[in-house]
Amino acid sequence: APTSHNGKPITWINNFGVKKSNNTRYESTVPEYTIEVDAVPGKKLYYLDEQNRVKSLPHSVVGSKFEAKLNLGDPAIGIGD
DSSP states (O other), X not given: OOSEETTXXXXXXXXXXXXXXXXXXXXXXXXXXXXXXXXXXTOEEEEEOTTSOEEEOOOEXXXXXXXXXXXXXXXXXXXXX
16 A cells, blocks of 8 residues: 555555455445544544545544544555644
């Protein structure tokens, strides 16, 4: 994964994949789901899209967590400036 976005560093914190039980390939899209990760003050969430491009991940802060909705089956999630 790229180590920066627009010249600012990104720390990749999670990568997970969703597969159908009868398939060995990761699904590209799945029904929408919510992720929660520890919030880091002053930082934003990012993800890698299907073409391995870094994209900003819209999120909210709930208590001490970032919450974001996704429908990707195999995203990498990161925190950066």
